Structures are given as structure tokens and as C-alpha cells.
Amino acid sequence: MEEMNLVLVCLSSFLAVFTVLIIIALVMRGLIAVFPYKDENGDNAMIAAINSAYSVTHPGYRISRIKEINSRGKRG
Amino acid sequence: MDTFLLLIRNSGFSNLTPGNLGMFVIAGVLIYLAITKEYEPLLLIPIGFGTILANLPLGEMGAYMDGIMNFIYRVGIKTELLPPIIFMGVGVLTDFRPLLGRPITFLLGAAAQVGIFTAALGAAYLFGFSPQESGAIGIIGGADGPTSIFLASKLAPHLLGPIAVAAYSYMSLVPIIQPPIMRLLTSKKERAIDMPQAQPVSQRAVILFPIITGSLSSLAIPSCAPLMGMLMFGNLIRECGVTERLKKTAGGPLVDIVTIFLGLTVGATMDAEHFLNWQTISILLMGGVAFSFSTAGGLLFAKLINLFLSKEKKINPCIGAAGVSAVPMASRVVQSFVSKETMGRVNPLMPAMGPNVAGVIGSAVAAGVFLSVLGGG
Numbered sequence: 001m002e003e004m005n006l007v008l009v010c011l012s013s014f015l016a017v018f019t020v021l022i023i024i025a026l027v028m029r030g031l032i033a034v035f036p037y038k039d040e041n042g043d044n045a046m047i048a049a050i051n052s053a054y055s056v057t058h059p060g061y062r063i064s065r066i067k068e069i070n071s072r073g074k075r076g
Numbered sequence: 077m078d079t080f081l082l083l084i085r086n087s088g089f090s091n092l093t094p095g096n097l098g099m100f101v102i103a104g105v106l107i108y109l110a111i112t113k114e115y116e117p118l119l120l121i122p123i124g125f126g127t128i129l130a131n132l133p134l135g136e137m138g139a140y141m142d143g144i145m146n147f148i149y150r151v152g153i154k155t156e157l158l159p160p161i162i163f164m165g166v167g168v169l170t171d172f173r174p175l176l177g178r179p180i181t182f183l184l185g186a187a188a189q190v191g192i193f194t195a196a197l198g199a200a201y202l203f204g205f206s207p208q209e210s211g212a213i214g215i216i217g218g219a220d221g222p223t224s225i226f227l228a229s230k231l232a233p234h235l236l237g238p239i240a241v242a243a244y245s246y247m248s249l250v251p252i253i254q255p256p257i258m259r260l261l262t263s264k265k266e267r268a269i270d271m272p273q274a275q276p277v278s279q280r281a282v283i284l285f286p287i288i289t290g291s292l293s294s295l296a297i298p299s300c301a302p303l304m305g306m307l308m309f310g311n312l313i314r315e316c317g318v319t320e321r322l323k324k325t326a327g328g329p330l331v332d333i334v335t336i337f338l339g340l341t342v343g344a345t346m347d348a349e350h351f352l353n354w355q356t357i358s359i360l361l362m363g364g365v366a367f368s369f370s371t372a373g374g375l376l377f378a379k380l381i382n383l384f385l386s387k388e389k390k391i392n393p394c395i396g397a398a399g400v401s402a403v404p405m406a407s408r409v410v411q412s413f414v415s416k417e418t419m420g421r422v423n424p425l426m427p428a429m430g431p432n433v434a435g436v437i438g439s440a441v442a443a444g445v446f447l448s449v450l451g452g453g
Contacts, residue, residue, distance in 0.1 A: 005207065006196065006197060006200045006207045006210060007197065009207065009211075009446075009449050009450065010193035010196055010197055010214075011193075012449070013193060013442065013445040013446060013449060014189065014190065014193050014442075016296075016297065016441075016445045017186050017189050017438055017441050017442045017445060018183075018186045018187075019296075020292075020293055020296045020297060020441050021182045021183065021185060021186040021434065021437065021438055021441065022182070022183065022186070023292060023296070024182060024288075024289050024292055024293065024437070025179040025180065025182035025183065026179075027288055027289075027292065028176055028179045028182070028281075028285065028288075028289075029179045031281045031284055031285070031288065032176065032179070032275070032277060032278070032281050035278045035280040035281045035284070036278060037275065037276040037277055037278045037281075038278065039276075
């Protein structure tokens with residue numbers, strides 16, 4: 001009798017573990033959508049490359065800010 | 077002369093039993109493996125030496141005797157104090173970003189817990205253990221030492237020594253157990269699946285993860301709160317960026333101190349009377365079954381998920397094997413196996429870390445489920 005119960009216990013426990021982890025996975029997916037990753041430091045290599053190229057055409061000047069704009073005029 | 081004879085009669089030498097000598101050999105093997113093979117040395121050295129202490133006749137150093145080990149056992153293990161503190165340290169030392177960047181790997185961590193339930197059934201059906209003992213034995217398949225100790229101390233304290241030794245021994249044997257199973261259950265083509273990097277995760281999500289996960293899992297399965305709560309607290313002080321001192325202490329000196337007491341006390345439960353019996357052999361056997369089934373479970377579930385994913389999103393099924401926890405060894409084993417099989421072209425270390433840390437959560441939740449169903453908690 002106890003062994004029969006253990007089969008049910010194991011099956012329901014496995015389902016419970018799965019359910020809890022699925023819920024956490026879904027919540028995490030939502031969390032990542034709500035708080036998406038933003039590269040706050042920018043692309044340092046790209047900034048250095050643009051600065052280097054700009055200093056050749058405009059000696060004595062440097063770029064202090066780079067803003068990406070896509071073709072529709074929205075910030076990229 | 078009489079005094080001298082009395083001293084000899086009352087010495088440990090004259091009270092040594094063959095069982096004590098057998099346990100010295102077992103302790104020697106554990107210490108040897110820890111030193112020469114570096115198999116879980118931080119745990120096996122204290123466990124090995126604790127075993128020696130427990131088997132010194134009249135020394136009263138066993139966990140079930142009246143000395144200081146019994147005190148540490150009652151205060152540290154019977155009260156559930158030490159395993160959750162270790163879990164806090166694990167939380168500090170674990171980076172959950174690979175899991176958050178690919179949430180689907182939560183499912184692999186859940187699937188890899190199948191060995192726990194298979195071994196529990198095997199222990200009950202094949203060896204006649206009680207449901208509580210079977211649950212405690214099954215959790216070895218979670219490949220998580222503190223979780224095994226936590227559950228065994230609640231459901232089957234008399235089996236604590238063999239269960240802890242089986243858990244740590246099999247964790248150290250992951251590099252030997254897993255590769256043949258991965259080779260058997262995957263094709264060359266599957267092993268060569270090169271997964272893209274997981275999406276980067278914002279700091280806000282990383283900070284909210286331990287708060288939400290700790291609360292959600294503990295609300296769903298209250299018995300897992302000691303483990304999940306402390307694991308997630310440790311992770312919060314790691315990620316929040318303003319508790320550097322707490323992070324250093326919890327992930328360094330504190331976890332080291334607790335590891336010493338935990339290891340010594342587990343060793344002290346291994347006196348000849350409690351360890352040298354057929355139950356220990358069957359526990360070791362079921363531990364192997366649990367590990368193998370958990371490895372296969374994670375791997376086969378990854379293959380099942382692949383049936384529903386587009387070609388460019390397919391998962392390398394070998395990373396499912398890392399769902400057995402044993403962080404980070406299982407990930408390293410997957411990385412080493414796949415890299416070797418693909419001549420270094422595919423290196424899934426980071427993708428494997430996702431199911432690997434999900435396995436830690438999965439085994440803690442499984443322990444909580446067993447505790448609430450079998451322990452009346």
C-alpha cells in the first residue's frame with residue numbers, strides 16, 4: 001500500500017517541481033521583457049574608431065557624443 | 077602494575093572492533109581520494125577525518141554519542157542550520173545570468189530531477205526502504221550535498237552518513253558517469269549543435285530574480301523556504317552591488333567555517349554500527365541509479381524540446397545533462413565532452429551553466445516537495 005502511495009507521491013512531486021520551475025521561467029521571461037538589457041556604456045571600440053577617423057578629417061576636434069538614429073528618425 | 081593494566085583495559089586499543097578498523101579503511105579511502113584525485117576535497121577531508129574520530133572507541137566523538145560532535149550534530153544538522161547557510165554561500169558564488177538569458181533551460185533543470193524520483197521508487201520497491209527513507213535516498217540524484225543532508229536529517233537521520241557520502245562521492249564521479257550516457261543518447265549531429273550566446277540580461281532583472289524566485293518558490297512549496305530563501309538571499313547580496321562586505325563573508329569565511337563543521341559532523345555519523353550494513357550498500361547503488369537517470373532525464377528532455385524548435389534555435393541536448401546541478405562540474409564535463417567530440421568547434425560551457433544552476437533550484441524544490449509530502453512539514 002505504502003509503495004503504491006510512493007508512486008503517486010513521486011509522480012505528483014515531479015509534476016510539482018516542473019510546475020514551479022515553469023512558472024519561474026515564465027515570470028523571468030516577462031521580467032526580461034519589462035526590463036530589457038541596455039548597453040549603458042555604449043560600444044567603446046566603435047566610439048574609438050569614429051574618433052580616430054574624425055581626428056584625421058578635423059584635427060584638434062574630438063567627438064563627445066554619438067547618437068544612433070534609424071532611417072525612420074527614431075533612436076536606434 | 078594494576079594501574080597500568082587498568083589503563084590498557086580502558087584504552088581505545090583494547091576496545092577496537094573489526095567494524096572500527098573497517099571504518100578506518102573507508103575513512104582512509106575518502107581522504108586518499110580527496111588528496112590524490114582531488115575528489116570534493118573540501119568535504120571529503122572533513123568527512124574522512126570525522127569518520128576516524130567517530131570510530132575511536134571511548135572517545136565519544138561520534139554524532140550519536142555524548143561528546144562535542146553530538147552537540148554540533150544536534151545544533152547544526154538536526155535544527156537544519158548548516159545546510160541553508162551553505163546554500164547562502166552557493167547563492168553568493170552562483171551567477172544566474174546564463175539561466176536568465178535563456179529561460180527555457182529552467183525546464184532542463186526540472187527534467188534532470190527525474191533521477192530523484194526513480195531512485196526513491198527503486199529504494200522502496202527493490203530494497204524495502206520506508207517512503208521517508210526512500211525520499212531521502214532519492215535526493216542523492218539532485219547532485220547537491222547540502223540538499224541531501226538537509227532532507228536526510230529530516231526524513232531519515234539514521235541514514236545521514238551513507239546518504240551524504242553517496243551524494244558527494246557521485247558528485248565527484250560526474251566526469252566518469254556522464255560522458256558514456258551522453259555518448260549513448262545523442263548522435264554526432266546533435267552533439268555538434270552550436271548554440272548562440274544567451275541574450276544579455278539587465279541588472280534590474282538580475283536583482284529582481286532572487287527576490288521573485290525566492291518568494292514564488294517558497295509560497296508554492298513552503299518546505300523549500302530554508303534552502304531557496306537562503307540561496308536567493310545569497311544571490312541578492314551578490315548582485316545588488318551595495319553589500320560587498322556581506323558578499324565576501326557569506327561566500328568566503330562563513331561558508332568555509334560551516335563546511336568544516338558540516339563535513340566533520342557528517343563524518344561523525346559514520347560509526348561502524350550505523351554505516352557497516354547492507355543499507356549502505358543499497359544506498360550507494362541507488363545513488364548511482366539516481367545520477368544516471370537524472371543525466372538521461374535532462375538530456376532526453378532537451379531532445380524533446382528540440383522537436384518544437386526551429387533549426388537555428390535548437391539546443392545542444394548534451395547541456396541537459398548539466399541539469400543535475402553539481403555546479404560547476406557538470407557544465408565543465410559537458411563542455412569537455414562536446415568540445416572533444418567536435419574537435420573544439422563547439423564549446424557549450426555557458427549554455428550548460430543555465431540548466432546547471434536551474435538544477436540547484438530544481439533539487440531544492442524537489443527536497444521541499446518531499447519534505448511536505450513525506451515529512452508532514
